[in-house]
Amino acid sequence: GAVVSQHPSRVICKSGTSVKIECRSLDFQATTMFWYRQFPKQSLMLMATSNEGSKATYEQGVEKDKFLINHASLTLSTLTVTSAHPEDSSFYICSVTAGRYEQYFGPGTRLTVT
Amino acid sequence: GESVGLHLPTLSVQEGDNSIINCAYSNSASDYFIWYKQESGKGPQFIIDIRSNMDKRQGQRVTVLLNKTVKHLSLQIAATQPGDSAVYFCAENRETSGSRLTFGEGTQLTVNP
Numbered sequence: 001g002a003v004v005s006q007h008p009s010r011v012i013c014k015s016g017t018s019v020k021i022e023c024r025s026l027d028f029q030a031t032t033m034f035w036y037r038q039f040p041k042q043s044l045m046l047m048a049t050s051n052e053g054s055k056a057t058y059e060q061g062v063e064k065d066k067f068l069i070n071h072a073s074l075t076l077s078t079l080t081v082t083s084a085h086p087e088d089s090s091f092y093i094c095s096v097t098a099g100r101y102e103q104y105f106g107p108g109t110r111l112t113v114t
Numbered sequence: 115g116e117s118v119g120l121h122l123p124t125l126s127v128q129e130g131d132n133s134i135i136n137c138a139y140s141n142s143a144s145d146y147f148i149w150y151k152q153e154s155g156k157g158p159q160f161i162i163d164i165r166s167n168m169d170k171r172q173g174q175r176v177t178v179l180l181n182k183t184v185k186h187l188s189l190q191i192a193a194t195q196p197g198d199s200a201v202y203f204c205a206e207n208r209e210t211s212g213s214r215l216t217f218g219e220g221t222q223l224t225v226n227p
Contacts, residue, residue, distance in 0.1 A: 004157075032213060041122050043203060043217045044158065093157050097213040101146065105157035 003027045004096050004106040012112045013084055020080045021109045023050075023094030029074035030096040035067075038091040038108075050077040050094075084113045122201060124222045133191040133225075137204035137218045142185060144206035148215070149178060149189045152201045161189070161202075191223075199225045 007022045023033055033050040048069055049057040056069035068080040081088055093108045127133050139147070145166035150158035164171045164178045164187075171178050177190040187204050201222050205215040 006157075034214070043220050046214060046216070049212075049214065091155075095157075100207065100209070100213050101163070103148075103160075103213055103215065105150075105159070108155070108157045110155070 002107070003104040004094065006092075006094060006106040006109050008109060009107065010110045010112075012114060015085050015113055016083055018080055018082045019084055019111060020078055021092055021094075021111070023077045023079070023096070023106055025075045025096040028096075028098055030098070031074065032097050033071060033077040034095045034097070034103075035069060035077070035079050036093045036095070038093060044093060047079075052077075081111065084111070086113045089113045122220050122222045124224065126224045126226060127194050129194060129196060129225055129227050131194055133189075133194045133198070133223060135189045135191075135202050135221045135223065137187040137189075137221075139185050139187060139204065139206045139216075139218065141206060141208060141216070142182075143208045143210070144216075145209060146207040147178070147180060147187050148205045148207070149176075149187075150203045150205060150217075151198075152203060152220075154200075158203060194223075194225050196225045196227055199223055 005024045013019050031052045035047045036044040038044045046059050047062045050069045050071040052071045058064045071077040089112050091108050094106045095103050097103045148163040149161040152158045162173045162176050162178050164180050169180050175192045179188045201220045203220045204218040
């Protein structure tokens with residue numbers, strides 16, 4: 001069965017609004033989760049590392065004030081895209097890790113900003 | 115930033131043939147490698163992994179080869195089936211990065227019946 005869930009699977013929002021995406025670890029408690037973004041025909045790009053109980057660590061070039069990450073519990077991390085614009089339209093994928101050699105990916109969330 | 119107009123490399127094979135998908139990695143410090151399969155609209159699915167102390171590892175219908183000298187990784191799929199059609203990504207990891215993965219560009223595999 002699924003180890004990681006994401007909600008919603010698809011979302012359409014208007015430019016200027018904010019959207020929250022949830023990532024849940026279903027089978028184990030995860031102190032670390034990752035958020036990726038994937039544009040069409042491209043690879044996954046790591047956006048940030050979500051750490052339970054502390055601030056997220058963002059990759060170079062990712063605006064922390066635009067992509068707010070909250071990892072409030074060991075099974076839930078949220079990514080909020082603030083003031084979304086059409087260029088933020090993408091496939092957002094989270095992963096949870098049970099250790100260096102175990103990483104499980106969520107089913108992804110398709111964000112379309114109109 | 116993202117590359118505009120980037121196209122995934124493609125590989126087209128006949129059902130029943132063997133497929134070989136290649137990946138070049140950049141960081142010589144990477145010591146753990148994973149192959150993922152991604153179907154359209156879904157998240158990546160683990161296929162097989164290999165650590166740098168090995169040069170070959172076999173799974174069910176899949177084999178991963180690692181050549182550290184030239185920083186090259188390959189995925190071989192035996193008796194390719196239509197259900198194998200997907201995008202395949204290699205990912206690399208090094209111990210100092212914890213669990214952070216760096217993904218390769220991906221290859222679109224199409225299996226023709």
